[in-house]
Amino acid sequence: AQTVTQSQPEMSVQEAETVTLSCTYDTSESNYYLFWYKQPPSRQMILVIRQEAYKQQNATENRFSVNFQKAAKSFSLKISDSQLGDTAMYFCAFMSGAGTASKLTFGTGTRLQVTL
Amino acid sequence: DAGVTQSPTHLIKTRGQQVTLRCSPKSGHDTVSWYQQALGQGPQFIFQYYEEEERQRGNFPDRFSGHQFPNYSSELNVNALLLGDSALYLCASSLMVQGASEETQYFGPGTRLLVL
Numbered sequence: 001a002q003t004v005t006q007s008q009p010e011m012s013v014q015e016a017e018t019v020t021l022s023c024t025y026d027t028s029e030s031n032y033y034l035f036w037y038k039q040p041p042s043r044q045m046i047l048v049i050r051q052e053a054y055k056q057q058n059a060t061e062n063r064f065s066v067n068f069q070k071a072a073k074s075f076s077l078k079i080s081d082s083q084l085g086d087t088a089m090y091f092c093a094f095m096s097g098a099g100t101a102s103k104l105t106f107g108t109g110t111r112l113q114v115t116l
Numbered sequence: 117d118a119g120v121t122q123s124p125t126h127l128i129k130t131r132g133q134q135v136t137l138r139c140s141p142k143s144g145h146d147t148v149s150w151y152q153q154a155l156g157q158g159p160q161f162i163f164q165y166y167e168e169e170e171r172q173r174g175n176f177p178d179r180f181s182g183h184q185f186p187n188y189s190s191e192l193n194v195n196a197l198l199l200g201d202s203a204l205y206l207c208a209s210s211l212m213v214q215g216a217s218e219e220t221q222y223f224g225p226g227t228r229l230l231v232l
Contacts, residue, residue: 043226044223
């Protein structure tokens, strides 16, 4: 079974600064997908970024980028130019690429606080 | 373009009662997954529905059951409620492509269930 580990329960960053959230995972599969989701206090889970394991290039979405290290099974999220609206819980998630097994396996989350 | 919707937003039940939660997928999506998120934890996969059938199931007892309708909407039913069933229930929709749901899952706002 796959596991996802987020070792930083809480983090804080000042507005306009850069922060990196860590995520490691364990799988024996070679084809899979990784995601970062954001859950603000409104509790809606919002997709931040997606990475396909077969792609060597790291995914980027505006101020959000990932550092995907397949051999190390590491998938960190970098937020540049942090904004107050980035305050939220951030969850790393794994999805198997093995055909029918499409459930998401989540980590325990990192609570990010952006301060003035 | 309507996103994923869920109803009700909040619900209070007593132990032993039964509850039904509803989900309408994002326009164009045909697959619905349900997750349970206990306070302070990451979401846990309950089950997934496609073509009106349960396609995959997580580690949840038979008290948790579901249904998918021809219009792709879905219901989650929980019987004989326990205090431990208190949680945020999230619905996510996606699109099955060539028999494999490797597409990104988009989440609804959730239903907060409190069991007294």
